Amino acid sequence: xxxxxxxxxxxxxxxxxxxxxxxxxxxxxxxxxxxxxxxxxxxxxxxxxxxxxxxxxxxxxxxxxxxxxxxxxxxxxxxxxxxxxxxxxxxxxxxxxxxxxxxxxxxxxxxxxxxxxxxxxxxxxxxxxxxxxxxxxxxxxxxxxxxxxxxxxxxxxxxxxxxxxxxxxxxxxxxxxxxxxxxxxxxxxxxxxxxxxxxxxxxxxxxxxxxxxxxxxxxxxxxxxxxxxxxxxxxxxxxxxxxxxxxxxxxxxxxxxxxxxxxxxxxxxxxxxxxxxxx
Amino acid sequence: xxxxxxxxxxxxxxxxxxxxxxxxxxxxxxxxxxxxxxxxxxxxxxxxxxxxxxxxxxxxxxxxxxxxxxxxxxxxxxxxxxxxxxxxxxxxxxxxxxxxxxxxxxxxxxxxxxxxxxxxxxxxxxxxxxxxxxxxxxxxxxxxxxxxxxxxxxxxxxxxxxxxxxxxxxxxxxxxxxxxxxxxxxxxxxxxxxxxxxxxxxxxxxxxxxxxxxxxxxxxxxxxxxxxxxxxxxxxxxxxxxxxxxxxxxxxxxxxxxxxxxxxxxxxxx
Numbered sequence: 423x424x425x426x427x428x429x430x431x432x433x434x435x436x437x438x439x440x441x442x443x444x445x446x447x448x449x450x451x452x453x454x455x456x457x458x459x460x461x462x463x464x465x466x467x468x469x470x471x472x473x474x475x476x477x478x479x480x481x482x483x484x485x486x487x488x489x490x491x492x493x494x495x496x497x498x499x500x501x502x503x504x505x506x507x508x509x510x511x512x513x514x515x516x517x518x519x520x521x522x523x524x525x526x527x528x529x530x531x532x533x534x535x536x537x538x539x540x541x542x543x544x545x546x547x548x549x550x551x552x553x554x555x556x557x558x559x560x561x562x563x564x565x566x567x568x569x570x571x572x573x574x575x576x577x578x579x580x581x582x583x584x585x586x587x588x589x590x591x592x593x594x595x596x597x598x599x600x601x602x603x604x605x606x607x608x609x610x611x612x613x614x615x616x617x618x619x620x621x622x623x624x625x626x627x628x629x630x631x632x633x634x635x636x637x638x639x640x641x642x643x644x645x646x647x648x649x650x651x652x653x654x655x656x657x658x659x660x661x662x663x664x665x666x667x668x669x670x671x672x673x674x675x676x677x678x679x680x681x682x683x684x685x686x687x688x689x690x691x692x693x694x695x696x697x698x699x700x701x
Numbered sequence: 702x703x704x705x706x707x708x709x710x711x712x713x714x715x716x717x718x719x720x721x722x723x724x725x726x727x728x729x730x731x732x733x734x735x736x737x738x739x740x741x742x743x744x745x746x747x748x749x750x751x752x753x754x755x756x757x758x759x760x761x762x763x764x765x766x767x768x769x770x771x772x773x774x775x776x777x778x779x780x781x782x783x784x785x786x787x788x789x790x791x792x793x794x795x796x797x798x799x800x801x802x803x804x805x806x807x808x809x810x811x812x813x814x815x816x817x818x819x820x821x822x823x824x825x826x827x828x829x830x831x832x833x834x835x836x837x838x839x840x841x842x843x844x845x846x847x848x849x850x851x852x853x854x855x856x857x858x859x860x861x862x863x864x865x866x867x868x869x870x871x872x873x874x875x876x877x878x879x880x881x882x883x884x885x886x887x888x889x890x891x892x893x894x895x896x897x898x899x900x901x902x903x904x905x906x907x908x909x910x911x912x913x914x915x916x917x918x919x920x921x922x923x924x925x926x927x928x929x930x931x932x933x934x935x936x937x938x939x940x941x942x943x944x945x946x947x948x949x950x951x952x953x954x955x956x957x958x959x960x961x962x963x964x965x966x967x968x969x970x971x
Contacts, residue, residue, distance in 0.1 A: 599800035606770050607819040608790015617819070621806050698805035698849060 486668035494672035504657065504676075511642055511654040512680060514570055518577020519638035519684075523631055526582040530589025534623070535615065544590070551583040556641075559648040573645030573653070580641035581634035588630025592623025625699045628692040635688045639681045717748030717902030718793065718870045720769060724778030727764060727930075737929030738764050739775065744923060744932065746904060748870075751897060753907040753915035753922045755961060761930025762908045763875055769906060770796045770873050782871055792820055795869030799876040801856040803848040803863075810835065810844040813862045820867070827866070834862035837896060854885035861893065868900070874907040878914070886914070887946055894918045898942055916957045917944060924961055926968035933964045 468488040474480045475487035482490070498504040529547075533540040559576055566572035596619050604618050646655025654677055661669040725742040728735050738761045746752050754762045767773040769780055771789035780787040782794055795816070803812045813834055817827030835841050838858040848856055857878065864872060877893075878886040894917075897903050909915050915922045916938055924933045938957050940948055948954050 597800070597802060599798050599802035600804065602772060602798060603796070603802040603815075604819065606772055606789050606796045607816050609819050613819055617815075618804070621804065698847060 483665070484667060486671060490668040491671045491675065494666070494668045495675055498669070498672055498676060507652055507654050507657050508676070508680065510570070510652050511639075511646065511677075512684070514573040514642040514645070514653065515577055515635075515639045515684065517570075518574045518641055519581055519635050521574065522578035522581035522638065523585045523634045525578070526585025526630075526634070527589050527627065529582075530586040531593070531615075531620075533586070533590050534593030534619065535611075540590070547583060547586050551587065555579045555583075556644045559644050562645065563649045568649050568651055572648075573642045573650065576645035577638040577641035581637045584633050584637065585627070585630045588626050588633075589623060592626030592630075593619050595626060596622040625696045628688070628696055632685060632688050632692065635684050636681060639677070639684065643677070717904055718783035719748045719750075720744075720746040720871065720904060720906065721781040722746075722765070722769070722778070725765065725768065725775045725780060726777035727761075727768070727773070727775045739768075740929035740931045741778070742930070742932055746906060748904055749902045751894070751905045751907065751918060751920045753909055753919040754925055755909055755912055755915045755922060755965075756925035756933075757910065757927055757965065759930075760925040760927040762925050764930070765925075766796075766873050766875050766906060766908045769871075770794060772796070790820070791869075792816075792822075792867050793869055794871045794873065795864045795867060796873040796875065797860055797864040797877040799879045801848065801853075801860040803856055803859055805847060805849050808845050808847055809840060809851070809859050812848065812859055813866050815863055816867045822867070830866050830868070831862070834865045835859075837865060838862045838892070854881055854889070857881060857889065861889070865896065870902060871904045871906075872897070874905065876909055877907075879909065879911075887917075890914055890917055891944065891946065895943055912958050912961050913949065915961070916954055917946075917949070922957070922961055924964040926965070933968050936960050936964075 471480070471485070472487050472489060475482045475485060486494075529543065533543055533547075556576070558579060559572075562572040562575045562579075566575055600618055600622070601614070604614055609617065642653070643655040643658075646653040647659065650656050654673055658670055658673050661667075661673065722742055722744040725739050726737070727739040728737050730736075742761075742765060754765065756762045764773055768775050769782060769787050771787045771791070771794075782791070787794075804815070807815070810831055813831040814827050816822070817824065817831070832841070832844070835844055838861050840855065840858055840862065843851065843855070848859065851859065857880075861877070878889050881889065897905055907915070907918060912922075916936075919938050921935055921937050923935045925931065926933045936957050938953070940951065940953050940957075
């Protein structure tokens with residue numbers, strides 16, 4: 423029996439090669455089918471609200487018509503101060519996200535590596551995770567002042583814990599057979615971590631990162647609400663004082679778009695790095 | 702045996718190693734009760750011998766194999782692989798598990814190369830041998846594929862290639878084909894025993910709960926029993942090689958299987 427003969431791949435076991443790239447047309451059709459229902463729903467809801475507002479069934483002062491929200495958004499987009507505020511809030515969010523998730527990952531990785539460390543730290547992670555951390559905002563204001571640092575601290579605090587927990591859970595999901603295999607090969611601790619545990623945990627860590635990005639934005643806004651000179655949170659409060667509800671809604675809308683973009687960036691990295699997930 | 706194609710043959714560049722197990726004992730403490738997993742196991746496996754260990758679940762066969770691999774400690778006794786005590790991380794000892802344990806982020810080739818990466822072997826030698834090992838298991842065409850693109854049987858072939866890549870003199874097999882369907886399993890049994898036969902001096906310890914698999918492949922079958930985990934007896938299989946699936950109807954095969962079953966039955970157990 424020749425080597426190639428004995429190793430011949432049985433037809434029944436043939437691999438399921440990834441499908442050859444679908445035609446552009448087919449892909450467009452699929453994305454259209456996915457995008458259409460939510461768009462229709464949006465148009466329907468806006469139309470109803472518009473009618474309710476125009477007929478004064480809803481008080482347009484309290485429940486502004488979608489058209490006036492759109493108009494306010496447009497005005498904001500042309501306003502340099504809005505962009506200045508958005509820049510500040512985004513910066514607080516991103517800085518908080520980076521510091522918080524890096525710290526959360528580090529602590530989680532230590533917990534996942536050393537059981538002694540885990541035993542000491544993990545109970546406190548659970549306790550703090552279940553503490554309403556936004557309540558810390560006034561304290562952070564006292565500690566770090568009205569500037570950016572108190573908002574960054576808020577964002578850090580909020581996105582730190584999900585990363586700790588996701589890192590621990592991800593590392594624990596490592597295939598025990600693969601661990602045994604690595605041990606049999608004589609893998610060092612660092613080889614075990616970088617070659618096996620970390621990539622095994624990566625999908626769960628990325629899920630935590632996506633979550634953390636959303637949370638960081640919440641943290642930054644809460645921080646701004648409690649006390650700040652500039653930022654979208656401040657703008658929202660100013661519009662509230664002016665009783666400009668349409669403007670307030672417009673800010674929330676633009677904030678949501680900013681949040682989606684930030685989330686999209688993390689999701690892009692997720693898809694790019696964790697190509698094996700769900701396969 | 703027919704001559705093997707020049708590309709597939711692997712010649713070992715080292716002498717074979719024997720395995721000497723004497724008085725190996727191990728116990729687990731489980732909620733106050735002591736479980737004797739291994740009780741005074743003595744076993745000498747000669748260099749170049751293909752030995753299977755069969756037994757019911759919980760007879761300690763897998764523990765014994767992991768102890769030979771240096772992945773489990775024993776409380777008493779000694780295990781020598783060649784001249785040195787059993788320990789993990791040896792280039793000349795390889796283990797293959799029931800699960801393929803492949804890394805989904807590594808290509809087939811990169812998975813096969815893993816032992817070279819971990820043991821910091823020569824990279825170009827590793828690449829050459831990985832290609833050779835993939836050819837041997839018939840997966841050359843899939844070297845750049847990812848494990849999740851392969852069937853279970855093919856994944857286990859990759860795992861086999863990863864075992865073979867460092868050409869370990871001692872190959873420890875922990876129910877490596879146990880999770881595969883009957884046909885794939887039989888096919889891999891024969892392929893693997895052919896590979897082993899071509900690598901002169903290779904010592905194999907093959908743990909399985911299938912009597913047929915054990916008899917098909919082995920020179921000797923060691924039968925283990927549980928509570929406490931111990932050796933019940935052994936059966937020599939003197940069927941010439943290379944073997945084909947047809948041998949299962951020969952009187953020798955049937956006789957060997959029957960005496961193994963007899964030992965297992967007389968020991969009782971659930």
